[in-house]
Amino acid sequence: MNRTADRLMPLAAEGRLYPSVIVSGGTADDRRRLAFELGRALLCERAPEERPCGECRHCRRIDPDRYASEARAKAPSEKRRGKAGDAGDVGVRQSHPDVLLLERPPGRRDILVDMVRPVVRSAQMSPYEARGQVFVIAEANTLNVNAADVLLKTLEEPVGGTPRHFLLLAASAQELLPTLRSRSLTVYLRGERAAVDDERTAELVAHWRRQPDGDGFALWVSALADRLVQVGGKELDDVRDRQSWTRIATAVTEVAGALDDRGDRAAALALANDLLDAHRLRERYIQPRRIIEGLAARRLRPDRPETGFESSVNVLMGPP
Numbered sequence: 001m002n003r004t005a006d007r008l009m010p011l012a013a014e015g016r017l018y019p020s021v022i023v024s025g026g027t028a029d030d031r032r033r034l035a036f037e038l039g040r041a042l043l044c045e046r047a048p049e050e051r052p053c054g055e056c057r058h059c060r061r062i063d064p065d066r067y068a069s070e071a072r073a074k075a076p077s078e079k080r081r082g083k084a085g086d087a088g089d090v091g092v093r094q095s096h097p098d099v100l101l102l103e104r105p106p107g108r109r110d111i112l113v114d115m116v117r118p119v120v121r122s123a124q125m126s127p128y129e130a131r132g133q134v135f136v137i138a139e140a141n142t143l144n145v146n147a148a149d150v151l152l153k154t155l156e157e158p159v160g161g162t163p164r165h166f167l168l169l170a171a172s173a174q175e176l177l178p179t180l181r182s183r184s185l186t187v188y189l190r191g192e193r194a195a196v197d198d199e200r201t202a203e204l205v206a207h208w209r210r211q212p213d214g215d216g217f218a219l220w221v222s223a224l225a226d227r228l229v230q231v232g233g234k235e236l237d238d239v240r241d242r243q244s245w246t247r248i249a250t251a252v253t254e255v256a257g258a259l260d261d262r263g264d265r266a267a268a269l270a271l272a273n274d275l276l277d278a279h280r281l282r283e284r285y286i287q288p289r290r291i292i293e294g295l296a297a298r299r300l301r302p303d304r305p306e307t308g309f310e311s312s313v314n315v316l317m318g319p320p
C-alpha cells in the first residue's frame with residue numbers, strides 16, 4: 001500500500017470516508033485492490049482500530065480475486081425475453097450482498113444506463129448484512145453520459161442513515177464528467193511514471209506554508225511554478241504531455257494532504273484538478289510555467305484582482 005492508501009484507510013475504518021471517491025493513477029489492478037481494501041475497512045465487523053481484519057464474514061467475501069471469478073449478472077429484461085449470449089450482460093459482479101462491482105462488459109465501449117440500474121436499485125434498499133453498502137465502478141471513465149447522470153442522481157439522494165460509498169476507478173480523473181468529479185473526492189495512486197520523490201514534496205510543502213499576503217504573492221506564485229515545472233520534467237516542454245501534468249497534479253495533491261487548514265487543502269485539490277486538465281490547452285505558444293502561474297493564482301487567491309498571467313489562463317480555460 002502507498003501513502004494515498006495510508007491516508008484513506010483510517011477514514012474508511014472510522015466511517016468518515018467521503019461518500020464518493022474517485023481513485024485514479026496507478027494500474028487498474030492497484031485501483032481495484034485499493035477499492036476492495038476500502039470496502040473491507042468500511043464494512044468489517046471488528047472494532048474500528050482493527051478494520052479491516054481480513055477474517056470476518058464480511059472481509060472474507062470482499063475479495064477482489066473472488067469478485068474476478070464471480071459470474072456477471074444478466075439484465076432482468078434480457079432474461080425475460082429469453083435472449084441468449086451476453087447481450088444482456090450488465091457487468092455486475094457480487095460476492096458480498098452489500099458490495100457491488102460494476103465493470104464494462106467485454107466487447108462494449110461504454111457502460112450504458114441499463115448497466116447502472118442494478119447499482120441504483122441496490123442503493124435504494126437497505127443493506128442485507130453489513131452496516132453500509134459499497135459500489136465499485138471499474139473504468140468509471142467509460143460511463144456514458146446517461147449512465148453517469150443516473151449515477152449522479154443516486155449520489156445526490158442519500159437514503160436514510162445508511163452509509164453508502166461509491167468508489168469510481170479511472171486511470172485519470174479528468175476523463176470523468178465534471179459533474180461526477182465535483183461531487184467526489186479525487187485521490188491519486190502513484191504510478192511508476194507519476195512518482196514524485198519525497199524530498200521534492202517536502203520542499204513544495206515548505207514553500208506552500210510560506211505563502212505571503214499582499215505584494216509578495218506574485219513572486220511566491222512564480223517560485224511555486226518553477227518548482228512545479230521541475231516536477232513536470234523535460235516532457236513538459238510539450239504542453240500536451242499528459243504524464244507531466246499528472247505528475248505535477250500528484251505533487252500538488254501530496255501537498256494538499258500535508259496542509260492543516262481546510263480551506264488551503266480545498267484550494268490545493270482544486271488546483272490539482274485544474275492541472276490535470278492543463279494538457280488540453282491547445283495553445284502551444286503559452287509556456288507551461290505561465291499556465292501553472294495562472295492556475296495557481298486563480299485557485300489560491302480568489303479574492304485578489306487578476307494578474308496578467310491569471311487573465312490569460314482564464315481566457316483559455318474559462319473562469320475557475
Ligand SMILES: [Zn+2]
Pocket residue numbers: 043044045046052053054055056057058059060
Ligand atoms: Zn473484517
